[in-house]
Structure formats: C-alpha cells, structure tokens
Amino acid sequence: MDDIDWATIWQNLADFAVTYEAPLRIAGVVVGAILLRWVLLIAIHRVVDRVVHGVKKAQNVEHTTELTASPLHAVRVVQRTRTMGSVMRNLVTWAIVSVAFVLVLSELNFSVTALIASAGILGAALGFGAQSVVKDMLNGLFMVFEDQLGVGDVVDLGEAVGVVENVGVRVTQVRDVGGTLWFVRNGEILRVGNKSQGWARVIIDLPVPYTADVHAVEEVLLATAVDMSSDPVWKRKVLEPPEIWGIESISAEALVVRLVMKVRTADQWEIARELRLRLKLALDAMGVSLPALNRVVMDGLERPAGRKGSPRTKPVPLPDEESRS
Secondary structure: OOOOOOEEEEEEEEHHHHHHHHHHHHHHHHEEEEEEEEHHHHHHHHHHHHHHHHHHHHOOOHHHHHHHHHHHHHHHHHHHHHHHHHHHHHHHHHHHHHHHHHHHHHHHOOHHHHHHHHHHHHHHHHHHHHHHHHHHHHHHHHHHOOOOOOOOEEEEEOOOOOEEEEOOOOEEEEEEOOEEEEEEEHHHOOOOOEEOOEEEEEEEEEEEOOOOOHHHHHHHHHOOOOOOOOOOOHHHEEOOOOOOEEEEEEEEOOOOEEEEEEOOOHHHHHHHHHHHHHHHHHHHHOOOOOOOOOOOOOOOOOOOOOOOOOOOOOOOOOOOHHHHH
C-alpha cells in the first residue's frame, strides 16, 4: 500500500475529467434522463394499478373483464385511469426527451435560442409544421380530460370504428372488428361517438304478418325478453325491464313491432344476438313465421281482361296494340 502514488492517480483522474468533460456530461444527461423516465413510468404504473386494484377489490372481482357487470361508475373509473396513465407515460417520455436534447445541445456549445433566431426561414418552417403536432397534442389532452373516450371504449371516429387500444399524446389507436389497427391523429378527430359510456339500448324490430294477432305476439315477445332478463347469466347486464314500444312501422308486407332493452355498455351486441335467437324460437313455438321484407311487387306487366291498368302504374302496351298504333 505504501508504494501506491495516490497523488499521481488523482492527478490522472483530474486530467481525464478535464479532457472528457463534455462527453461525460452528455453521458450523464442521457443516463439521468433514462433513469428519470424509468422512475416516473414505474410511479405512474403503480398509481394506475393501485386505482384499478382498488376498484376490483371494492366490486369483489378478480379480472377486469368482470367489471362489465359492475356498476357503471366503477367501469368508467378503470377505463379513465388507464387512459390517463397512457397519456401521462407519453407526456413524460416527450418532456424528458425534449429537455435532454436541449441539454445535450448546450453541452456541445450549441445555442438553441441563437440557432432558431438566426435561422429565420427554418424557424418559421418548423413553427408552421409544428402547428399540426401542437393541435394533435392539445386535442388529445382535451379528449382525455373531458372523458370523451378511454382505453377499452367502443368508439366511432368517422372512418375508424372499433375498440380503443391506446390513447397517446398525438395518436389514438383503434382496432376494428376485422382486426385492423387504425392510427388516428388526435387533431383530425372532429367527432367521437362513444358506445361504451353510461348505458346502451338493444333495439329489436320484428316484422309480424297481418294475419297474426299483434297483441298476442307482443305478449310473447315481452315475456321472452323478461325471461331472459331474469336469467342469472344476463340479469346483471340488464339495467331496466324490457319494453314493447308498439308498432314501429307499417309496410306492404308486415307490421314491424319494436322491442327495447336497456343494458350495460359493451354487452349490447352479445345480448342482442341472444335475444334474437330466443325471440325466433318463441315465435316458432307460437306458429308465427316472420315475413320477408324484400318482396318486389311489379304492376302493369300483365293485365286482366277488361282492366285498363292500375291507378298507380302506367299500363304496359301489348305487342298487338303497338302494331296497330
């Protein structure tokens, strides 16, 4: 230990630090940014998990999918928390990367302010191009803060219709029923049709033939829907007793009777399919066949003897009449 020249070692370290001062500072900025981002993402992840687990514990469920049968407020809290977590992760990443980039430029003796000020044309072009980015970010933040959509919602954004998989600062990802993942810029979203907020309504329009007893058919339809709403499998997904709204329309082929059921969101399609099956079986048991509504009626092609034509159509001239005229 006595042979070690500590003074020389410290002098060499000092010379190394002076020589590589700028690279060391840049490396420190990069490492510090990575560590800071990692710590903040872990903190956001823990907060989101704590809120989600708290809601699950309060509703006595183990999986998130079971929250579809929980009160509407609990479902919305989970969706909104996950959306806010996704947005916060994006904001943290963008902010740390931007600050680290500016610090690295300053360590390389680049004056960011002077660079933008001296390059007037470049600065104007960058400012004009950044307008769309700023618009996307602001619109995305407003959509999240106003609770217009959330992760897991079924939304209609115009051309993209499907389930929201991720809400970013600039882009929202929506997967449609065919499996296509749509990347929609937040600034281009002019309207949001959210099919997962609050409640939904299953609407079934059934054509009934004129020869059937409409009141008896309505009673059978309502009884079938009420029986389904009392089923333990579907009971927690139905919010209000089913209702018959009466005859919705009258056509040349049938009377259309409307049945409605208020249900929880994200379950309306599954409930509608099951309800249609049960209604079909109930009408079959009753002996009522559903008429087709795509029948085409052609008038004027054939005329009974002595008839001059239908008052709704123009008579079609026969070949012998055309030869005599």
